[in-house]
Amino acid sequence: MPIAASTADRPRNRPFWTMERRDAVAGYLFIAPQLIGIVLFVLIPLGLVVWYSLHEWNVLAGTFRFVGDANYKKLAADPALPEVLGATAIFSAGLVVFNLSLALLLAILVNQKLRGITVFRTIFFSPVVVSLVAWTIVWNFLLQANGGINGLLQVIGITGPNWLRSPPTAMASVIVVQVFKNVGLNMVLFLAALQGVPRELYEAARVDGASRWTQFHAITVPLISPTILLTMIITIVGSLQVFAQIAVLTQGGPGMSTTVLxxxxxxxxxxxxxxxxxxxxxxxxxxxxxxxxxxQWQMRKRIVFYEN
Known part of the structure; x- marks a missing residue:
């Protein structure tokens, strides 16, 4: 006759609400707002855009019909697309080069320990918090043929052009307006990175007889390279999304010289x-x-120095 198993030998039922499950539920609750936002404002709109690209939709005519890849074939054969992509490339390249260069220069200048330097930091950063449309409208007046820029040039005997009515000067004007608007943001990022570079490295370099230029490219640039990569990505992505400046200043003209994508x-x-x-x-x-x-993210392995 088999002996009944004792109570101590019987397997105990594991409770459902364990510590691991409580932690998992808490984690999902914390990330739920972000996940819901991504689904509602990123994934669903992106899916709808793909769906709409497969249709011909005219709101005024009230038509919405499936056309398959016809829009993509039309885009590939669009005669205006090369000029639009060229204007976009020129704008983005000019903005990235001038914005990052000026932002790094300003960050180095305002990183000095001088009396009143906080005032200059505020002045350089203030355009970032100004309304974009208001900023662009003011510059639109300044860049007219009889505007403030040409008025200042007239004082020193120079007759300025109508900046927004000539293709080369129109593109240059749009780039300059955008650079002055957002250079303060990158300046602050560079300033934070510069203040994180150990002073001891510069002191050791000066003892070894290194020049300021050697200190800059051998110490400063490598140690702030993660910030350079970040600002480069932010600036390039932002340059590809510029709309208000073009709409207010040039409306894509003259011709299509400033018509970005x-x-x-x-x-x-x-x-x-x-x-x-x-x-x-x-x-x-x-x-x-x-x-x-x-x-750019793949380039980080070559251009970014991570201090261990």
């Missing part, structure tokens, strides 16, 4: 009411941003 998207979707084609252009823009961001 975002403004061309706006024209096709909201001026010509080709929402399906506009969605296709937005897919192209998304692809360009994704490729550039991925390429």
């Amino acid at each position: 975002v403004y061309y998207l706006y024209q096709q979707a909201f001026q010509f009411h080709r929402f399906g084609y506009g969605a296709t252009i937005s897919i192209l823009l998304f692809g360009i941003v994704a490729v550039l961001t991925f390429a």
Whole structure:
């Protein structure tokens, strides 16, 4: 006759509400707002854009019909696309070069321990908090043929051009306006990075007889390279999304010399009411941003120095 198992030998039922499950639920609750935001404002809109790009949608005519890849073929054959992409590349390259260079220079200047330097930091950063549209409207008046810029030039005997009515000066003007608007943000990021560089390294370099330029490219640049990468990604992505400055200053002109990709998207979707084609252009823009961001992120292994 088998002996009944004792109570101590019987397996105990594990409680459902364990510490691991409580921690998991707490973690999901903490990330739920972010996940919901990503789904509602990123994934669903992105899916809708792809869906709209497969249709011809004219709001005024009230038509919405499936056309498959017709919009993508139309985009590939669009005669205006090369000029638009060229203007976008020029704008982005000019903005990145001048913005990052000026921001780093200003950060080095305001990193000095001088009396009243906080005032200069505030002055350089103040355009960042100014309304974008208000900032652009003011510059629109300044850059007119009889505006403030030409008025200052006239004082020293120089007759300035109509800055916004000539293709070279129009593009240069838009770049300068955008650089002055956002250079303060990158300046603050660079300033924070510069203040994190150990002073002992500069003192050791001076003892060894290193010049200021040697200290800059051998100490400063490597140690702030993570910030350089961050500001580069932010600036490039921002340059590909510029719209208000173009709309207020040049409306894409003269001709199409300042028609960047975002403004061309706006024209096709909201001026010509080709929402399906506009969605296709937005897919192209998304692809360009994704490729550039991925390429820069892969470059970090070569250009970024991480101190161990």
